[in-house]
Amino acid sequence: MYQRPARVFARIGEARPAAAPRVLLGRAVVLGASMAGLLAARVLADHAQSVLILDRDEIGAGAEPRPGVPQGTQMHADPGAGCRVPGGVVAVGDAVASFNPIYGQGMSSAALHASCLSAYLRSGADPRGPARGFFALQRVIVDAAWGMSTSADLARPSVSAPRPRGYRLSRWASNQIVGASIVDPVIARRFDAVVEMRRHPSTLASPAVLARAVRMNRSHR
Structure with missing residues (x-):
């Protein structure tokens, strides 16, 4: 059933953790300890018996930059509402879309992606099947952030890309x-x-x- 993006956005942004979350999985594996990955792991901790985070960098106790975390890149990828992603797998953060860091959307997007995952897992969907419901929620967040970022980029005189209709x-x-x-x-x-x-x-x-x-x-x- 179609829901207006503004309504979905508000619902996801104001979501709160369930008082008594259901354990749906044995072990959940998160690939990448980015902010999005860590927030996703926190959500999964409410629904899995254990959560394993894998990252190519050695992660210390401090907050130093890591070589495996890309910055300043711009790309856009739409996973097609989960149609081409295996069951039991979701993508968050820069794995879906990364934006010009000057606009400061990375942390907010990561938090909202985690909220989408929380809402999806609490909806009663099968966590081992294709996560179409999750990607439908996430798409609202990604499209909003991407639209704001690219619109501001196109306003710069140095950007020569064609402007869209309207x-x-x-x-x-x-x-x-x-x-x-x-x-x-x-x-x-x-x-x-x-x-x-x-x-x-x-x-x-x-x-x-x-x-x-x-x-x-x-x-x-």
């Missing part, structure tokens, strides 16, 4: 929201919630929000 209109709307966030606390709170990935970007695109933004910008010229 880009000029969406850029105008974005400029109205950003401008109004400086002078209007209501728009500022909504804008901050989207930038911090607590709300879906579509919550800024409603006619009422855009009309308020335009009105505020005109009144402060």
Whole structure:
């Protein structure tokens, strides 16, 4: 059943751990001790008898950078709602999509991917089967972060990539929201919630929000 991305985003972002989670697995294995991997391991700890984390780097007790953690790359991969991923396997974090680090979306995305995994495991789905339900939830998060990141990249004069259809209109709307966030606390709170990935970007695109933004910008010229 279709659910609006904004509603899915809000539900995942506000999810809380179950009071009495069910143990569904014997051992769960996490490949990669990135932030996304560690958060996924924390979720799996509620549903597995044991969790094994495998990483190619030697992990110490400190917070030093590790050579196996890529930074500054940009790629986008859609696992096709789980259709091409074996049963009992999910992908999180940079294994699905990594963004320009200047926008600070990595930690938020990792946390939301873990929330998607928690919601999926608590839904009663078979954890040994294809995780289509998980990837459907995750896609809402990935598409939102990817859209914000690439839209900001395309606004840079140095980027020569072709602009998608409707880009000029969406850029105008974005400029109205950003401008109004400086002078209007209501728009500022909504804008901050989207930038911090607590709300879906579509919550800024409603006619009422855009009309308020335009009105505020005109009144402060």
